[in-house]
């Protein structure tokens with residue numbers, strides 16, 4: 001599969017919504033790249049893009065980020081495919097669980113498990129395949145920042161352990177609290193990884209970068225598939241038709257998945273952002289992330305907890321990147 005392609009790109013959650021539009025845009029812009037879209041369900045998205053563009057450069061691989069063992073199986077499949085160097089890892093998949101807390105088989109709160117833990121393990125396992133100029137792009141959300149007053153619960157970070165195993169007072173009601181907290185974790189992790197990339201690049205001559213981004217509100221995607229029927233009706237049927245009006249009345253940060261997918265594509269592969277790292281974007285614009293997200297103690301708490309949670313004993317050195325530092 002790899003021989004005719006120069007680089008590979010992995011978009012998690014590349015089968016629907018933002019990830020699909022991002023993969024489509026990359027496939028169009030970069031016909032010499034092998035684009036892997038990964039999620040739990042093969043809905044024919046790769047074939048659709050290949051038919052649409054005629055480049056034949058998109059391929060589906062099954063990935064379940066909610067399971068540590070499934071992420072490991074994915075990495076084994078990746079190795080077996082002998083893909084070209086991984087140039088861009090787009091950590092995009094996420095879901096909201098609006099009701100009572102749900103847990104994965106590994107025992108972690110599910111929102112945090114899919115959007116943070118699974119991606120962190122994925123990064124660690126795929127690290128040996130990274131190109132020397134590799135980019136990691138993390139889809140976060142403006143909802144991580146209480147100052148943005150998005151209408152979602154104000155994100156907070158006490159400890160990673162508490163995100164993985166929320167206190168009983170946070171487990172019964174509004175599951176969207178887990179979502180905003182997890183999106184804050186996405187940004188904290190990005191800064192922790194960036195700090196390490198700077199040192200690694202100095203030592204190895206690599207040009208690894210990592211950035212996080214808010215794609216803006218994109219009515220119509222599958223993100224709220226677990227919400228109430230009325231919320232789903234408004235989200236799928238009404239809001240997509242009102243985007244221009246909502247942009248005027250509510251916020252300029254409301255987009256179609258296609259618009260946001262193109263902005264995400266830019267971070268993943270475009271030359272105009274080459275070398276930028278440790279930055280938080282809102283669409284195409286670099287902005288400040290939340291005050292809390294700059295807290296280095298919180299970034300390091302998350303980093304250390306994550307290594308302990310996902311690494312086997314013999315993997316701790318490489319997963320913590322100490323072997324390169």
Ligand SMILES: NC(=O)c1ccc[n+]([C@@H]2O[C@H](COP(=O)([O-])OP(=O)(O)OC[C@H]3O[C@@H](n4cnc5c(N)ncnc54)[C@H](OP(=O)(O)O)[C@@H]3O)[C@@H](O)[C@H]2O)c1
Pocket residue numbers: 012013014015016017018019038039040041042063064065066092093094095114139140141142214215216217218219221222223224
């Ligand atoms: N929509 C918005 O307004 C909005 C706003 C800000 C940020 N975002 C962020 O944008 C990103 C994409 O969301 P979206 O709105 O495009 O939602 P979406 O249409 O539901 O896309 C989510 C993707 O993630 C995949 N996925 C879900 N659970 C998974 C798992 N356990 N393992 C692997 N893949 C999994 C889904 O496929 P399967 O279900 O088949 O696995 C799907 O491809 C998310 O990070 C979200 O937080 C969205």
